[in-house]
Amino acid sequence: MRFAVAVALFGFAQGATATPRLALFRLDALGLSSEVVEQLEGILRVELARAADTPLVPRNAIAEVIARQPRYSDCTGEPACLAPLAQTLGVLEVVAGNVGALGDRYVVNLKRVDQRGHELGRLTATLDGRADLLIQEVRVAAFRLVAPEKLTGSIALLSEVLGASVAVDGVLRGTTPLPAPISGLSVGHHTLQVARPGYSDYLDQVEVRFEKATEVVVHQRAVTTAAKLEIAERTAPKPIDPPAYSRWWFWTGASAVAIGLGVLIGGAVATPQTHATH
Amino acid sequence: MSTLFDRQFIVIAGKGGVGRTTVAAALASAAARRGKRVLLAQTKSKERLSRLFGGPPVHSEIVRVRERLWAVNMVPEAALREYGVMVLHSHLVYRAVFENQLARSFIRAIPGIEDYSLLGKVWFHSTEMEHGRPKYDLIILDGPATGHAITLLSIPRAIIEAVPEGPLTRDARSAHQLLTDPQRTTMLLVTLAEEMPVNETIELAARARREVGIPIGPLLVNQLYPPRFVSGPSKRALDLLPETIDQSADPLAPLLHRSRIAQRRRALNERYLERLQRELPLPEVHLPYLFAPDFGAAATEELSQLLEAQLASLPEAAA
Numbered sequence: 350m351r352f353a354v355a356v357a358l359f360g361f362a363q364g365a366t367a368t369p370r371l372a373l374f375r376l377d378a379l380g381l382s383s384e385v386v387e388q389l390e391g392i393l394r395v396e397l398a399r400a401a402d403t404p405l406v407p408r409n410a411i412a413e414v415i416a417r418q419p420r421y422s423d424c425t426g427e428p429a430c431l432a433p434l435a436q437t438l439g440v441l442e443v444v445a446g447n448v449g450a451l452g453d454r455y456v457v458n459l460k461r462v463d464q465r466g467h468e469l470g471r472l473t474a475t476l477d478g479r480a481d482l483l484i485q486e487v488r489v490a491a492f493r494l495v496a497p498e499k500l501t502g503s504i505a506l507l508s509e510v511l512g513a514s515v516a517v518d519g520v521l522r523g524t525t526p527l528p529a530p531i532s533g534l535s536v537g538h539h540t541l542q543v544a545r546p547g548y549s550d551y552l553d554q555v556e557v558r559f560e561k562a563t564e565v566v567v568h569q570r571a572v573t574t575a576a577k578l579e580i581a582e583r584t585a586p587k588p589i590d591p592p593a594y595s596r597w598w599f600w601t602g603a604s605a606v607a608i609g610l611g612v613l614i615g616g617a618v619a620t621p622q623t624h625a626t627h
Numbered sequence: 628m629s630t631l632f633d634r635q636f637i638v639i640a641g642k643g644g645v646g647r648t649t650v651a652a653a654l655a656s657a658a659a660r661r662g663k664r665v666l667l668a669q670t671k672s673k674e675r676l677s678r679l680f681g682g683p684p685v686h687s688e689i690v691r692v693r694e695r696l697w698a699v700n701m702v703p704e705a706a707l708r709e710y711g712v713m714v715l716h717s718h719l720v721y722r723a724v725f726e727n728q729l730a731r732s733f734i735r736a737i738p739g740i741e742d743y744s745l746l747g748k749v750w751f752h753s754t755e756m757e758h759g760r761p762k763y764d765l766i767i768l769d770g771p772a773t774g775h776a777i778t779l780l781s782i783p784r785a786i787i788e789a790v791p792e793g794p795l796t797r798d799a800r801s802a803h804q805l806l807t808d809p810q811r812t813t814m815l816l817v818t819l820a821e822e823m824p825v826n827e828t829i830e831l832a833a834r835a836r837r838e839v840g841i842p843i844g845p846l847l848v849n850q851l852y853p854p855r856f857v858s859g860p861s862k863r864a865l866d867l868l869p870e871t872i873d874q875s876a877d878p879l880a881p882l883l884h885r886s887r888i889a890q891r892r893r894a895l896n897e898r899y900l901e902r903l904q905r906e907l908p909l910p911e912v913h914l915p916y917l918f919a920p921d922f923g924a925a926a927t928e929e930l931s932q933l934l935e936a937q938l939a940s941l942p943e944a945a946a
């Protein structure tokens with residue numbers, strides 16, 4: 350998490366030379382201590398800057414404008430006052446909102462208005478009060494408000510069956526083994542389907558989270574005799590005592606081969622481990 | 628000493644496809660081996676028990692699968708009729724009431740009635756007596772997947788809260804008492820040590836506690852990959868190999884692929900075992916992935932032995 354904050358701050362600092370295109374007017378407190386709101390506002394500023402990929406107008410610049418034109422201090426997020434504010438600040442858009450408490454959660458309402466007074470978006474987000482989740486939730490809210498198209502994550506597949514077709518929401522994304530996780534998927538649920546003739550179809554709903562890779566182990570069984578034979582073949586020797594289904598010999602064999610190759614390639618000299626059956 | 632095998636009612640729950648049916652069969656087999664008379668009750672399942680037990684097919688009538696072990700695959704239609712007959716104590720009255728066209732469409736329209744009939748049937752069997760003692764010592768419910776299981780188990784409470792006092796609430800109260808009695812009932816969560824099943828299991832445990840109040844027993848972590856290539860020389864050797872070798876050119880390519888998959892799956896298993904211990908601190912039973920081309924009676928038996936041995940070695944409070 351500290352890393353994420355560092356990255357966010359770094360991004361912010363880097364963009365600081367550019368002219369701000371966005372301002373966070375303020376976050377009104379609805380019955381919350383100003384300390385808490387200030388903290389939330391701080392996180393929100395960092396995340397908005399990251400999401401919109403622009404530095405934000407510094408706080409003191411906004412305070413100065415309000416000092417010069419007191420009418421802004423009564424502004425509670427109406428387009429009629431946010432639009433001239435955006436013009437005065439020289440930014441394209443202004444974000445304003447409020448935050449209240451609901452049990453041990455925070456409810457944040459945010460609105461995004463452009464120079465001409467058009468509302469570009471609004472959202473209500475319920476945030477978990479716990480510190481470890483808060484930053485992530487504020488981040489998601491910031492992206493949802495100003496850059497929803499960047500709100501994506503990925504799916505990383507682990508599939509034993511080679512050459513199976515992989516589709517997300519009905520769109521073919523390649524065949525196993527995929528060279529990389531399937532990325533650029535919008536946050537939320539997606540249908541994942543993995544199929545290869547001779548094997549049972551895999552079909553599940555996968556939840557994609559922001560900037561995360563959901564790890565999916567694809568479970569497919571051989572259903573035709575041909576596919577079963579293929580498994581039997583690639584895992585070779587004759588079944589011996591103990592039961593045929595505990596294929597310890599495959600694993601012993603595989604590690605022996607791996608070790609053999611490893612030695613050939615010029616690596617470690619090692620003896621095969623003996624593996625007990627399960 | 629009271630163990631899991633001394634319960635009257637065990638509910639097997641978990642995400643779809645994690646092995647609930649397989650584990651339920653293994654557990655039923657272990658309990659029967661220990662001398663219990665066991666009824667394994669499934670809900671609208673694909674018929675798999677005949678293969679798992681190497682016995683007769685299991686449909687909506689209770690069949691004896693082997694010594695001390697019975698099974699049934701409950702379907703709402705039949706369960707509703709049976710339960711109706713039980714409640715009304717007469718086929719004739721049941722027909723008059725339930726098979727009347729109007730009454731039938733009315734009954735069908737009651738939300739949750741199908742689930743209730745399934746649960747009602749299970750509950751009824753738990754009260755059945757024969758020769759002066761319970762007909763079954765243990766009933767194992769191979770329940771529906773995650774969310775549906777909660778709905779099913781919440782029905783008694785919903786009835787108690789919503790329906791005026793009468794025969795229906797009397798049964799519901801009794802079923803609810805059974806479900807929440809730690810002496811008699813345990814819910815066993817089956818999971819895989821993988822991201823999505825783990826997420827669902829953590830959520831399921833929370834909902835089961837909150838919404839049903841059912842006691843939760845040891846966590847059954849199924850299909851764990853063997854610890855190959857995760858340490859020692861085999862790992863070092865595998866690490867030295869190229870990530871992939873040209874599929875078509877090299878006969879070793881599939882072997883390398885499988886070895887890597889095995890390594891990754893085990894590593895992944897270990898990460899999610901850790902997460903489970905952190906976020907769902909329950910005693911755990913670990914069941915291996917059995918490489919059975921056709922998962923049949925021999926595999927069920929092997930799993931059953933492993934399950935029994937581990938359950939027996941859990942601390943008493945946990946089991």
Ligand SMILES: Nc1ncnc2c1ncn2[C@@H]1O[C@H](COP(=O)(O)OP(=O)(O)OP(=O)(O)O)[C@@H](O)[C@H]1O
Nearest residue numbers: 643644645646647648649650772850915916917922
């Ligand atoms: N320990 C194991 N080793 C190998 N394969 C297993 C193991 N446990 C279950 N399986 C396999 O996983 C698949 C799913 O198992 P099962 O039908 O028991 O799951 P389920 O949770 O009852 O599924 P459903 O949600 O469809 O009812 C089956 O093909 C079964 O053979």
Ligand SMILES: [Mg+2]
Nearest residue numbers: 647648649672
């Ligand atoms: Mg099942």
